[in-house]
Amino acid sequence: MLDKTEIHFGDFLINDEGVFYNDPRGQQETIHVCSRLVLTAITRTEDGNEWGKLFTLTDPAGDEKQYHMRNAANAAAVITDLKQKGLMLSGHTRAHTLLTRYLCSVATKRQMLSSAKLGWVADTSFVLPDASFGTPEVVYSGGYRDYGFGSAGNWKEQVGKCCSGNSRLIFAASTAFAAPLLAPVDMEGGGFHYVGTSSRGKSTCLEVAASVYGSAAHYLQNWDTTKNSLEQVAEAHNDCLMVIDELGSVDGAVVGPTLYMIANGHGKGRSHQTKRRWRVLFLTSGEVTLAEHMAEAGKTTKMGQEVRLLNITPPPGAEGSDLLDQSWFEKTHSFGDSAEFANYLKASTRAHYGTPLTEWLPILAKSRATLGSECRAQIESFTKRVLPPNATGEVSRAI
Numbered sequence: 001m002l003d004k005t006e007i008h009f010g011d012f013l014i015n016d017e018g019v020f021y022n023d024p025r026g027q028q029e030t031i032h033v034c035s036r037l038v039l040t041a042i043t044r045t046e047d048g049n050e051w052g053k054l055f056t057l058t059d060p061a062g063d064e065k066q067y068h069m070r071n072a073a074n075a076a077a078v079i080t081d082l083k084q085k086g087l088m089l090s091g092h093t094r095a096h097t098l099l100t101r102y103l104c105s106v107a108t109k110r111q112m113l114s115s116a117k118l119g120w121v122a123d124t125s126f127v128l129p130d131a132s133f134g135t136p137e138v139v140y141s142g143g144y145r146d147y148g149f150g151s152a153g154n155w156k157e158q159v160g161k162c163c164s165g166n167s168r169l170i171f172a173a174s175t176a177f178a179a180p181l182l183a184p185v186d187m188e189g190g191g192f193h194y195v196g197t198s199s200r201g202k203s204t205c206l207e208v209a210a211s212v213y214g215s216a217a218h219y220l221q222n223w224d225t226t227k228n229s230l231e232q233v234a235e236a237h238n239d240c241l242m243v244i245d246e247l248g249s250v251d252g253a254v255v256g257p258t259l260y261m262i263a264n265g266h267g268k269g270r271s272h273q274t275k276r277r278w279r280v281l282f283l284t285s286g287e288v289t290l291a292e293h294m295a296e297a298g299k300t301t302k303m304g305q306e307v308r309l310l311n312i313t314p315p316p317g318a319e320g321s322d323l324l325d326q327s328w329f330e331k332t333h334s335f336g337d338s339a340e341f342a343n344y345l346k347a348s349t350r351a352h353y354g355t356p357l358t359e360w361l362p363i364l365a366k367s368r369a370t371l372g373s374e375c376r377a378q379i380e381s382f383t384k385r386v387l388p389p390n391a392t393g394e395v396s397r398a399i
Contacts, residue, residue, distance in 0.1 A: 007038065009102075009105075009106050009107070010105065011023070011024060012033075012102055012106070013030075014036065014037070014038055015036075016036065017032075017036070018032060018033065018034055018035045018036050018037075018088075018090075019032075019033040019034050019035075019036065019037050019099070019102060020032055020033060021033055021094075021098045021102075031090075031092050031094060031095070031098060032090040032092060032095075033089075033090055033092070033095050033098045033099050033102060034087055034088060034089045034090060034095065034099055035057065035058060035059075035060075035086075035087055035088040036057065036058045037055055037056075037057045037082070037087060037102075038055065038056050038057075039053055039054070039055055039106045039107070039108050040054040040055060040056050040066070040108075040110070040112075041053070041054045041108060041110040041111060041112040041139070042054075042107070042108060042110065042111045042112070043068065043111070043112050043113065043114035043139055043141065044111065044113065044114060045113065045114055045115065045116070045141075046113055046115070046121060046122055050070065050114065050116070050141065051070075051071045052068055052069055052070040052071050052073075052114060052141060053068070053069045053071070053103070053106075054066060054067075054068050054069075054112060054114075054139050055067045055068075055069065055082075057082065057085060057086065057087050058086075059085065059086025059087070060086055060088060061086070063086075065085050065086065066139070067081065067082055067085055068114065068139055068140070068141045069103065070141065075100045075103065075104070078103060079096065079099060079100070079103075112136070112137060112138065112139055113125070113136055113137075113138045113139070114138065114139045114140070114141040115127050115138050115139075115140060115141060115142070116140075116141050116142035116143075117142060117235065117238050117278075118140070118142070118144065118236065118237070118238050118239060118240060119180075119183065119238040119239025119240065119279070120180075120183045120184075120239055121138045122136065122138075123368060124136075124365060124368045124369075125137070125138045125365060126180065126239070126361045126364065126365055127139075127140050128140065128149055128357075128358075128361075129142075129144065129145045129149050130149070130150075131358070133358075133361040133362045133364075133365045134361075134362070134365025134366070134368065135365075144235075144236035147214075147218070147219065147221075147233075147236050147237070148210070148213070148214035148215055148217075148218030148219030148220075149213055149214045149219070149354070150214045150215060150218075150353070150354050151214070151353060151354025151355045151357070151358055152215070152351065152352065152353060152354060152355075153351050153352030153353065153355070154352055154355070155211060155212075155352045155353055155354070155355045155356050156355070156356070157352075158348045158351070158352040159208060159211055159345065159348050159349055159352050159353075160173070160356070161333075162208075162333060162341070162344075162345060162348075163208065164331070164333075165330055165331030165333075166315075166328075166329050166330055166331055167315050167330065168194070168201075168205050168312065168314070168315055168328045168329075169204075169205055169208050169328075169329070171192075171205075171312065172194075172205040172206060172208050172209035172283060173208055173209055173212060173356075175192060175209055175241060175281055175283055176209045176210075176212035176213065176241045176356075176357075177212065177356070177360055178281060179239065179240050179241040179280065179281040180239050180240065180360070180361065180364055181364070181371070181375055182239065182279050182280075182281065183239055183279055184364075184368065184371040184372040184375060185372050185375045185376055185379070186372070188263065188264065188265060188279070189262065189263045189264075189265055189278075189279050189280045189281055189282070190263045190281065190282075190307075190308045190309070190310070191259065191262065191263060191281065191282040191283065191284060191308060191309045191310075192281075192282075192283055192284075192309070192310050192311075192312050193247060193283075193284050193285065193286065193289065193290060193309050193310065193311050193312065194206065194283065194284070194285040194286075194312045194328075195285070195286055195287070195288065195289050195311050195312065195313060196287065196313060196314050196326070196328070197287050200314075200326070200327040200328060200329075200338045200339070200342070201327055201328030201329055201338060201341075201342050202285045202314075202328055203245055203285055204328065204342045204345050204346060205283075205285075205328055206220060206243050206245055206283050206284075206285055207220060207345065207346060207349045208345060208349060209241060209243055209283050210241075210243045210349065210353075211348075211349035211350075211352065211353040211354075212241070212353075212354075212356045212357055213240060213241060213353070213354060213357050214353050214354050215349070215350050215353050215354075216346070216349035216350055216353065217350045219243065219353075220243050220244075220245055221233060221242070221243060221244040221245070222244065222245050222246055222249070223244050223245070223246055223247060223249045223250045223284070224246065224249040224250075226244060230258065230261075230262070231261075231267035231268075231276045232276070234262055234265075234267075234276070234278045234280055235267075235276045235277070235278045237278065237280050237282075238277075238278040238279060238280065239278075239279055239280070240280065241280065241281055241282065241283065242262070242280045242281070242282040242283075243282065243283045243284075244282060244283075244284050245284065245285055246284075246285065246286060247284045247285065247286035247290070247293065248286045248287060248288065248293060250293075251297065252293045252294050252295075252296050252297030252299060253294075253297040253298075253299055255290065255293060255294060256290070256294055256299060256301060256302065256305045259290070259305060259308055259309050260304065260305055260308060262280065262282060263282075263308035263309075265277060265278050265279050265280070266278070284309070289311055290305065290306065290309050290311075291306065303394050306394075307394050307397050307398050310398055314326035314327065314328050315328070315329075315330050329341055329342075382399075383396070383399050386399060387399055
């Protein structure tokens, strides 16, 4: 909670009623500038650049909100952002000018790290749009706030329990939990493609995975809507899971290099622009495999592309006669059939989401010092158990 005591800074006074300016000229008028706005910390990035300030404001509903301001930002744009968040500017003719002066001059000894990118910062902290986990505390200063991150409801009871007995749901959710582990083990990204002609649950598997991070309605992306901003979308999911439905909507002539780029973790170099970088695990789905989709466009897949997008097919023995036309669920629990079960999960992943991630990240941050070695030991043990004799390097890499 915000400290509600009075704060003095130069000619400014901040109290419960807002920010005031004590004009030293003439009759020493006290001018009401705006509603309460308190500087929380001075911020900078891990490399000592991008200095800024973190403010806390109280909106008209009484809710406290944080706002990060880059020192290099345009003052008019900052004030517009603050007003959109609920800061109330007084009607005084000097209010705008005085608020600009206050924003630029107010200072504090407290400092925090900031990051314009989600994910691991300083190796021991993980930052999301509205929170950070671990030490030191990190404030998010980037613009990726509309990709569906958030939490609500009771995921464990309403979604997680339904994964029990369903290998493809478990795998999808596990991929979501695995994404933040890539950096600790220094492993590059990659993806898994849920492939089948049936509409009996492959998208539901992706929705369950997405719900680990946020509402499936907002976190789940679509290839068609992201094709012109794919690098930005990938960077916005750094160290997290990216879920993009309907691989078939991507042009088969370019889908191979596109997937290769996502897995490799960096975009194209452009003049006067910093190359975007990321590290993600991603899930996608479609009715045909990557190889089949590229073949329709007269292209042939390369081994490196296939290793970076592994096919996941419906579980053997599930409802349906043809392998790719089977249900994706082995167990529908108390529901009558696969369709009813899928409809329930579709609704639940929009009402119960995000809490698994916010409980998982503190555990990872706390054990960050040993996390990499522990994960590598588990990977080595698993590989020894399942790697076939005389397997090629591609098989080993896929495992």
